[in-house]
Amino acid sequence: MSNTIYIGYHFKISPLQPGVEILIAELGYAGFESFVETEAGATAYIQKEAWHAYILEDIQILNSDEFEITFEFNEIEQTNWNEEWEKNFNPIIVDDACSVRAPFHEKQNTTYDIVIEPKMSFGTGHHETTHMMIQHILKNDFNNKSVLDMGCGTGVLAILAELKGAKLLDAVDYDNWCYLNSLENVERNNCGNITVIEGDASVLKGKKYDVIIANINRNILLQDMKTYASCLNENGMLFLSGFYNDDILLIQTECEKHMLKFEEKLERNNWVSLKFLN
Template sequence: MPNITYIEYNFIVHPLQPASDILVAELGEAGFESFVENEEGVLAYIQKNDWSENILESIHILENEMFEISFQVKEIEQENWNATWESNFKPIRVDDACVVRAPFHEKPDVEFDIVIEPKMSFGTGHHETTHMMLQHILAHNYEGKAVLDMGSGTGVLAILTAMKGAATIDAIDIDHWCYLNTKENVARNNCEHVNVFEGDAALLIDQKYDVIIANINRNILLSDIPKYVKCLNANGILFLSGFYEEDIPMISSKCNEVALKFEKNLEKNNWVAAKYVF
């Protein structure tokens, strides 16, 4: 595959929260594929072929007087991506039981040691939604379960369910880089029974799962929740994230329409990860 040129935006954000989260959400809607959050703001990446000079016209938070957001732009070759994220990626510890790290980090003394290389994929554990989904997984028994990780990103959620004893795991992402990256990270963590697919909810035909995990944006969740329910076994569990606390009534209403009941949610910096039972 030929090298792909990316456009990197280096956003300096003040105050950092909640502006960074809103910025990432709006950039994602505009077509940006990958983000690295740091102490000053956000690095955001989009393929040059998908970029235009007016790409930021739909990013409304840039016009919000409550926040000061400046940015610089440069081109970055795909082959330089590893150096970029290595300089920003720090190990993530979740509830003293799980660490998400890169291969060059020291091996930790925890039960679940997940080694990943993001490579333009979302889902390192740094973002609140991924972190909370990891917390949900840690708190649940996966022994012998059939699991779907929808919007797999780096594959980190699928990998943790495999480490916790899930019998079969399907990981699906519509983004080609996420698909490739999940395959790489699954192999890196010796999770041979994680099956990786490129696509969206249209792939869900006659499959059945005990647990479905979907960390995607709100609008996709609202559209796809009925498809997820058709794939859930009796007493199945649906974990959802990628939306804000104020979106819970909307998400819960859609879940109630298909006989899912809200059980609990985690909340961090206004982001939510909710558990629904069938």
């Protein structure tokens, strides 16, 4: 690994938020494997062997009139990612009850103290959607519940659900990096009830849950809503995020088609998170 060559892309974005969060999410789907947010935007890294000249062609935000984005790129030797995270990843505290921090941070004085090594995986708690999902978990009863964390990223939501008393948990992500990262973070937090699964909604066939957490994106949520509804036990709770205020009508309409009843909305910087009941 010491001889691995990386390509580093250095982006400047205006407006910075939510531009940098959208860009990082899209770059992750394109194959970039590590990110560092900067004062002007973000730096993203991809292994040279996975890079190609058209790597940014499908990054929609680069063609959006809503954001002004410039970038340059260069070839670099492998970076010490832990050192980069140590400089740029700060602990977060949600509602004075849950902290999410890296191993190199001091222990936080909160009820739930979660330690993750985020690498490139989505879900540090810094993004609005993860923050709101943490709020939902803090406010609701997870004791002895069976839980699905769909699109688990770092596994942080499944980890918090177990800390809140959930007994049987599946954490699912189709991305191999997220799958491996979740395995590491589950072990790091001494969780014994979480099964990490690599795959998409097709792995849910025949499974049932009291609670489903899905922090993905609008299109995948709409595509998989029927599956979520079929997997949810009677009186079960469904928490959704990964979309904007303008998407609520689409999401709610699809939920109602499957007899899911709207219960609560959280909003943070135009991102939203919704709770539904079965």
